Amino acid sequence: MAETAATLGEIRARIDELDGNLVGLLARREALVRQAAPLKSDGQAVRAPERVAQVVARVRALASEAGADPDLIERIYRGMIQAFIEMETDEHHRISGGSAPRTR
Numbered sequence: 868m869a870e871t872a873a874t875l876g877e878i879r880a881r882i883d884e885l886d887g888n889l890v891g892l893l894a895r896r897e898a899l900v901r902q903a904a905p906l907k908s909d910g911q912a913v914r915a916p917e918r919v920a921q922v923v924a925r926v927r928a929l930a931s932e933a934g935a936d937p938d939l940i941e942r943i944y945r946g947m948i949q950a951f952i953e954m955e956t957d958e959h960h961r962i963s964g965g966s967a968p969r970t971r
């Protein structure tokens with residue numbers, strides 16, 4: 868879906884509008900990832916690299932359908948998932964006996 872706008876102000880206003888939607892969606896994603904933490908046995912299960920590969924492959928295909936750059940979308944997703952993994956790891960430690968949070 869191509870977006871066109873005449874001025875930088877207009878472009879930024881549309882970006883702000885999209886960010887409003889994106890943050891709402893990210894909040895829902897965060898809540899779901901948080902719920903996954905207690906269902907995992909250990910750090911490897913939290914990171915679940917096979918699931919990450921599946922998510923990345925799917926969003927690359929969705930990006931192509933949407934006319935976006937799949938490489939760009941993959942980079943965005945890998946960064947986002949890394950942040951979610953760090954949050955989920957902290958959550959997992961908190962739930963499973965109060966051991967210290969992972970160090971970055």
Ligand SMILES: C=C(O[C@@H]1C=C(C(=O)O)C=C[C@H]1O)C(=O)O
Nearest residue numbers: 900903913914915918919948951
């Ligand atoms: C939410 C999960 O945990 C982690 C976070 C993921 C994500 O943000 O999509 C995917 C896999 C895991 O690295 C999961 O295992 O599904």
